[in-house]
Amino acid sequence: MLLSFEKVTSYYGKTPILKDMTFGLPKGQCLCVLGRNGVGKTTLMRTIMGLTDWSSGEIRIEDQDISKAPTYERAKHGLGYIPQGRQILGNFTVKENILLGTFARSDGDSQVPELCLRLFPYLAENLNKRAGLLSGGQQQQLAIARALATNPQVLLLDEPTEGIQPNIVFEIGETLHMLNKELGITLILTEQHIKVARRLGDAFIMMDNGRIVARGSMDEMTDEVVNKHMTI
Template structure:
């Protein structure tokens, strides 16, 4: 239902994606891996229309969204949880979550039902500022904000980066539930190969803005990881 064909993407005149084609399996997790600077974040940004220029097609449920501005891509059902989370520290937890609701196709502007279900702590502290949360809680908040759009597809960029091990497990559990229990399609950029192997049904390994290996997750062997991820 989401398919990417020959994506190229640019920052100014410099090309960061060099022709990426991928079929994203609906209601499953597709893992994106690769060394630093290989274009993982750029791939997610390109899907959202957040780079300077792009070529190629991005088809969502048969419709080519590659000419749409970012807010319309969001309204077509794709939510983005950026690397570094991008929450607003001065806004309350509630305000941060509700920001994501601008893209809600049913016009619901409140706290989505999934928030108390997945993040009871956030639901119990809606009036506290986002800035007082720990890194892991801020990551949960960024996911909650994405869910306020009630999206079909969620793009997650290194959700476990810089987060305490105790909370990593909780976030992993949420990501698994998003696909397995709630039927969302997830594209997950993740450096933790162990988690990718547990979570994803398919993967793509990037190098220099290209897909160098892809396929069912069983094909993400130690040899593939050694070849493309060790420094």
């Protein structure tokens, strides 16, 4: 497994949010993490990146235990993170936002990657534009470009289509599919849009109250499973 969780419990303060989670992610797979709001999906992503207060259990990437590693070391192991809400720096330019990602590279390359420019022509044409002036969809593209600048082997995307107009959702979906299936970048994404998850995913885990309550290949994510665990 490229990334594995073994009995991981993750805390904010003294409160456990993730509870005894175990799963494995093979190289090249797209794993969709699903569930209602507030079940722990974002905490799972933050736990992988070492951004919760503390956790127990074991997290491994390529057989190396990163459970106690700080976030910057996890990034150097090849983890790239696109958080919910994007968190781009509005007063920085497009170029400056992308270059922030290069600080996590292990090869020392500090240039805007050609891949980012090729994937996102609008960003390539507006490198000196202040990022706060971009639309929501353009900011999401910038957040993906910044994560790609880390040269990741695993991309973590927390609600990548949230609050984005449908035509941009399709474009982002096509980009993620290409990154996964053509470039071989492993993906983990939390998602509320079932159609997006089914189009991109190879496998899924369904969460409730900080635990995995269903899992399987995407073919096994039936309407019955979705209705049971996602319908309010």
